[in-house]
Amino acid sequence: MDRSKPLLSVNDLSVDFRIDRKTTLHAVRHVSFEIYPEETLGILGESGCGKSVTCMSILQLNPARTTTYPTGSILFEGEDLLTLNGKQMQHIRGNKISMIFQEPMTALNPLYTIGNQLLEAIRIHNPNMERADAKDMVLEALNSVRIPNPDLIFDSYPFTLSGGMLQRSMIAMAMLAKPKLLICDEPTTALDVTIQAQVLELMNDLKEKEKTSIIFVTHDLGVINEMSDRVMVMYGGRKCEEGDAVEVFLHPARPYTKGLIASHPSPDYTGRRLPTIPGNVPSLRDMPKGCPFNNRCSKASDRCQDEFPAYETVGGNHCAACFAPESVKEAAEDGTV
Template identity: 50%
Template sequence: MERKKLLKVNDLETTFFTDDGKVPAVDHIDFHIHEGEILGIVGESGCGKSVTSLSIMGLVPSPPGEITSGQILLDDIDLTQLTEKQMRKVRGKDVAMIFQEPMTSLNPLYTIGNQLIEAILIHNKGMKKKQAANQAIEMLKLVGLPRAEELMKDYPHQLSGGMRQRVMIAMALLCNPKLLIADEPTTALDVTIQAQILKLMKELNKQFKTAVLLITHDLGVVAETCERVIVMYAGQIVEEATVADIFKNPQHPYTKGLIQSVPDMRYKKENLYSIPGNVPKPGSIQQGCRFAPRCEFASDRCVTENPPLYESSKAHKARCFLLEEKGGVGIVERTVESR
């Protein structure tokens, strides 16, 4: 039986209003996450991954940012229609987030214990402080931190990067959220600690049945952790499929380039492959495929028309005219030219 769709993002557009005009950082994207699923969003820096997560959390800095279109449905409740007061009741309780850098996410002026206890008491008004402290200690133990009682008295600067990230995971899971957003949770951690954090997230996902939205630029992390993956480029979703399909049969030239860029220890090469050029500045490409300036397969049509998403199979979609030539079925959607 198919799992229920916990999160449904429909036609989401998040725009930043700057001195240079409107800049769509997230450009009319659609995706969903099932209950208990781990979904990955992958792409280079500047493609819109983090803005997507901030939009779901209602944390887009305003001004200059604003959600200008679409719905974000969590258990069929549209988060874009909630007031800030209502949204504060959702954050932490129903949806929680692990940010990229735990040192800047934890308050350096308060102990680990104070910050964990506060997170519990905000969503459990009748709970005693002693009960909250015990719950926090148990969660620290659950995420694999030794001497949990002593850690409650420590300040963030007294912990290593891996320990701080485990504290952030513990804080995010304290109220048993339905959805956990992890925005590059292993950035700046060494390979050993990264592997431990990813293993921990998978174990907690199984234990609590918490859905996870994992944002990363590392395809190795995606292969190790996720069930499905979304590839983003310049604010758009350019490919969506199961992890197995993405690696075995990538359809979009950008996805193929990302996979080719991953070092393969089985073969000796003098030079690693790299995608030519850079991610375009948001809003700089007004028509055509946004990957066309970097694509070896680009045609005249790619420069003038923005391709829709094509279905190569029920679970595999890609935004490329090459799929039309292969018999892919185009999905009806608004293009840049028609908006």
């Protein structure tokens, strides 16, 4: 993996939603991260912490009328994606950067066959391609995501397919343009565990073959573990910890990351009751000042109520933002430095 130059670089991104004249919600605040060629970055966090909004910002898919980006830039191939107009963005979407969503049905049109929708995806970017050639490409794409009988699926309508087949079709559609970056927002959450495992394996195979970078969003620690080279943990619209996946899982620095890991059953799980993080993720309307986790954190001090901590290096490329010095120190002493 080449870590000399990032493929995509998100710098100090903040995303606001204007709800009415008096209310503006701060969904994402000062988030920076990079994704390098051929790597998978996992974004982990509980529901509502800003994972999807961050990903949608990359492709400008947040509602244009109500969304503003008060700070930040998203650099991709020398351009700031946040400054591109609709037409320029159209060229990026599905061509250089593709996205797969949790619910494939929301991304597919129920009135058209799978084949026609995949053909359309090709034609948008290659308007002069002969139909027969485009069809060959679609059948090959369906074949590459291990769909049995691609001919049959080509002529099927979305509602006749199972969730696993639909998600495979979506992956085929996303990969058709051989994007440099594939953003997967909880792509397997709606699938059975066995189908989920097959789809994850398929994505890893495609990544190897096509050398695509992947941003993989999930709240499932096991899935992150399986998919990611690096992981970024989000909470309350902030990045709170980031590093190589193995390092973050073995030596989590932030109390929140520790809590997430402790509450996840490990492979040698014996059925004992797992610890949970007390309380719930706050809503954007009553996000605590300072560190957003301060009202659930056993290590919170007065300082945590006032300001968000700076990111400190825990070791290697593992960094965390936390005022509880022993958390960061413990992680460092565990051998990650």
